[in-house]
Amino acid sequence: MSKNILVLSASFRKGGNSxxxxxxxxxxxxESENTVEKIHLNDYKINFCRGCGVCNTTHKCVQKDDMxxxxxKMVKADVIVxxxxxxxxxxxxxxxxxxxxxxxxxxxxxxxxxxxILAAADNSRQNMQRVLESFRGFTEDCLEGTKEKGVIYxxxxxxxxxxKGSPALKEAYEMGKxx
Numbered sequence: 001m002s003k004n005i006l007v008l009s010a011s012f013r014k015g016g017n018s019x020x021x022x023x024x025x026x027x028x029x030x031e032s033e034n035t036v037e038k039i040h041l042n043d044y045k046i047n048f049c050r051g052c053g054v055c056n057t058t059h060k061c062v063q064k065d066d067m068x069x070x071x072x073k074m075v076k077a078d079v080i081v082x083x084x085x086x087x088x089x090x091x092x093x094x095x096x097x098x099x100x101x102x103x104x105x106x107x108x109x110x111x112x113x114x115x116x117i118l119a120a121a122d123n124s125r126q127n128m129q130r131v132l133e134s135f136r137g138f139t140e141d142c143l144e145g146t147k148e149k150g151v152i153y154x155x156x157x158x159x160x161x162x163x164k165g166s167p168a169l170k171e172a173y174e175m176g177k178x179x
Contacts, residue, residue: 021152085120
Protein backbone atom coordinates (compact mmCIF):
# COMPACT_ATOMS: atom_id res chain seq x y z
CA MET A 1 0.00 0.00 0.00
CA SER A 2 1.34 3.40 -1.00
CA LYS A 3 2.18 5.79 1.84
CA ASN A 4 2.23 9.56 2.00
CA ILE A 5 5.78 10.46 3.09
CA LEU A 6 6.85 13.92 4.22
CA VAL A 7 10.59 14.63 4.36
CA LEU A 8 11.58 17.64 6.47
CA SER A 9 15.11 18.69 5.59
CA ALA A 10 16.63 21.22 8.00
CA SER A 11 19.83 21.57 6.00
CA PHE A 12 20.71 25.13 5.08
CA ARG A 13 22.53 23.73 2.06
CA LYS A 14 20.55 22.02 -0.67
CA GLY A 15 22.74 19.10 -1.61
CA GLY A 16 24.46 19.20 1.77
CA ASN A 17 25.20 15.99 3.64
CA SER A 18 21.89 15.56 5.49
CA UNK A 19 19.99 16.75 2.42
CA UNK A 20 21.79 14.20 0.22
CA UNK A 21 20.74 11.46 2.64
CA UNK A 22 17.16 12.71 2.30
CA UNK A 23 17.41 12.37 -1.46
CA UNK A 24 18.58 8.76 -1.17
CA UNK A 25 15.71 7.97 1.20
CA UNK A 26 13.32 9.56 -1.27
CA UNK A 27 14.77 7.55 -4.16
CA UNK A 28 14.05 4.31 -2.31
CA UNK A 29 10.59 5.45 -1.21
CA UNK A 30 9.60 6.38 -4.75
CA GLU A 31 10.79 3.02 -6.07
CA SER A 32 8.34 1.46 -3.63
CA GLU A 33 5.58 3.57 -5.20
CA ASN A 34 5.05 5.91 -2.26
CA THR A 35 4.06 9.54 -2.57
CA VAL A 36 6.86 11.78 -1.28
CA GLU A 37 7.12 15.49 -0.60
CA LYS A 38 10.34 17.10 0.56
CA ILE A 39 10.32 20.40 2.38
CA HIS A 40 13.50 22.43 2.75
CA LEU A 41 12.75 24.25 5.99
CA ASN A 42 15.10 27.03 4.97
CA ASP A 43 12.76 27.87 2.06
CA TYR A 44 9.93 28.64 4.49
CA LYS A 45 9.41 31.43 6.98
CA ILE A 46 9.08 29.79 10.39
CA ASN A 47 9.21 32.18 13.31
CA PHE A 48 10.28 31.18 16.80
CA CYS A 49 7.53 30.16 19.22
CA ARG A 50 6.71 33.11 21.49
CA GLY A 51 5.28 30.98 24.27
CA CYS A 52 2.16 33.16 24.42
CA GLY A 53 -0.10 30.16 25.07
CA VAL A 54 -2.94 31.31 22.79
CA CYS A 55 -2.72 28.11 20.74
CA ASN A 56 -3.34 25.99 23.84
CA THR A 57 -7.03 26.86 23.57
CA THR A 58 -7.47 28.00 19.94
CA HIS A 59 -5.22 25.37 18.30
CA LYS A 60 -4.07 28.13 15.96
CA CYS A 61 -0.89 30.15 16.16
CA VAL A 62 -1.20 33.94 16.25
CA GLN A 63 1.86 34.25 14.02
CA LYS A 64 1.35 34.55 10.28
CA ASP A 65 4.11 32.56 8.63
CA ASP A 66 4.51 29.28 6.74
CA MET A 67 4.23 26.93 9.71
CA UNK A 68 0.51 26.35 9.28
CA UNK A 69 1.14 24.90 5.79
CA UNK A 70 3.82 22.58 7.13
CA UNK A 71 1.63 21.47 10.04
CA UNK A 72 -1.16 20.56 7.61
CA LYS A 73 1.29 18.34 5.73
CA MET A 74 2.57 16.75 8.95
CA VAL A 75 -0.97 15.90 10.04
CA LYS A 76 -1.80 14.34 6.65
CA ALA A 77 1.43 12.33 6.27
CA ASP A 78 1.68 8.62 7.08
CA VAL A 79 5.46 8.80 7.45
CA ILE A 80 7.60 11.75 8.54
CA VAL A 81 11.34 11.93 7.99
CA UNK A 82 13.16 14.52 10.09
CA UNK A 83 16.66 15.30 8.84
CA UNK A 84 19.15 17.66 10.43
CA UNK A 85 22.79 18.52 10.30
CA UNK A 86 24.24 18.17 13.78
CA UNK A 87 25.72 21.34 15.24
CA UNK A 88 27.55 21.08 18.57
CA UNK A 89 25.93 17.70 19.26
CA UNK A 90 22.35 18.79 18.71
CA UNK A 91 19.82 19.35 15.94
CA UNK A 92 20.12 22.67 14.18
CA UNK A 93 17.93 25.64 15.05
CA UNK A 94 15.66 25.23 12.03
CA UNK A 95 14.54 21.78 13.16
CA UNK A 96 14.12 22.79 16.80
CA UNK A 97 12.05 25.81 15.77
CA UNK A 98 9.82 23.56 13.65
CA UNK A 99 9.28 21.19 16.59
CA UNK A 100 8.47 24.07 18.94
CA UNK A 101 5.92 25.44 16.48
CA UNK A 102 3.93 22.18 16.28
CA UNK A 103 2.22 23.05 19.58
CA UNK A 104 -1.09 24.27 18.08
CA UNK A 105 -1.77 20.88 16.46
CA UNK A 106 0.74 18.39 17.89
CA UNK A 107 -2.12 16.22 19.20
CA UNK A 108 -3.16 15.68 15.56
CA UNK A 109 0.30 14.39 14.58
CA UNK A 110 -0.45 10.86 15.70
CA UNK A 111 -0.08 7.29 14.53
CA UNK A 112 2.86 8.16 12.28
CA UNK A 113 6.04 6.33 11.41
CA UNK A 114 9.17 8.43 11.93
CA UNK A 115 12.65 8.20 10.47
CA UNK A 116 15.54 10.37 11.61
CA ILE A 117 18.51 11.42 9.52
CA LEU A 118 21.54 12.91 11.26
CA ALA A 119 24.65 14.21 9.51
CA ALA A 120 27.67 15.19 11.57
CA ALA A 121 31.40 15.77 11.34
CA ASP A 122 31.89 13.52 14.38
CA ASN A 123 32.69 9.88 13.60
CA SER A 124 30.80 8.39 16.54
CA ARG A 125 27.21 7.22 16.47
CA GLN A 126 27.34 7.26 20.25
CA ASN A 127 27.93 11.02 20.22
CA MET A 128 24.74 11.49 18.17
CA GLN A 129 22.54 10.04 20.91
CA ARG A 130 21.75 13.50 22.32
CA VAL A 131 20.16 14.49 19.03
CA LEU A 132 18.27 11.26 18.83
CA GLU A 133 16.99 11.66 22.39
CA SER A 134 15.70 15.13 21.50
CA PHE A 135 13.79 13.68 18.54
CA ARG A 136 12.48 10.85 20.69
CA GLY A 137 11.37 13.28 23.37
CA PHE A 138 9.22 14.97 20.75
CA THR A 139 7.87 11.90 18.97
CA GLU A 140 7.58 9.34 21.78
CA ASP A 141 6.66 11.58 24.69
CA CYS A 142 4.51 14.17 22.93
CA LEU A 143 2.90 12.46 19.95
CA GLU A 144 0.39 9.63 20.28
CA GLY A 145 0.95 6.29 18.55
CA THR A 146 4.21 7.10 16.81
CA LYS A 147 6.74 4.48 15.79
CA GLU A 148 10.43 5.06 15.24
CA LYS A 149 11.22 3.06 12.12
CA GLY A 150 14.87 3.94 11.57
CA VAL A 151 17.83 6.20 12.16
CA ILE A 152 20.42 7.08 9.54
CA TYR A 153 23.75 8.25 10.89
CA UNK A 154 25.71 10.25 8.35
CA UNK A 155 28.83 10.49 10.47
CA UNK A 156 32.25 11.79 9.47
CA UNK A 157 30.67 14.35 7.13
CA UNK A 158 32.13 17.78 7.80
CA UNK A 159 32.37 19.49 4.43
CA UNK A 160 29.63 19.51 1.82
CA UNK A 161 29.88 16.29 -0.17
CA UNK A 162 31.72 14.31 2.51
CA UNK A 163 28.74 11.96 2.73
CA LYS A 164 29.37 10.64 -0.80
CA GLY A 165 30.71 7.11 -0.57
CA SER A 166 29.41 6.67 2.97
CA PRO A 167 27.50 3.48 3.86
CA ALA A 168 24.79 5.84 5.18
CA LEU A 169 23.71 6.53 1.57
CA LYS A 170 22.79 2.89 1.01
CA GLU A 171 21.12 2.74 4.44
CA ALA A 172 18.99 5.78 3.55
CA TYR A 173 18.00 4.26 0.22
CA GLU A 174 17.08 0.90 1.80
CA MET A 175 15.08 2.53 4.59
CA GLY A 176 13.23 4.56 1.97
CA LYS A 177 12.32 1.37 0.12
CA UNK A 178 10.89 -0.13 3.33
CA UNK A 179 9.06 3.01 4.47
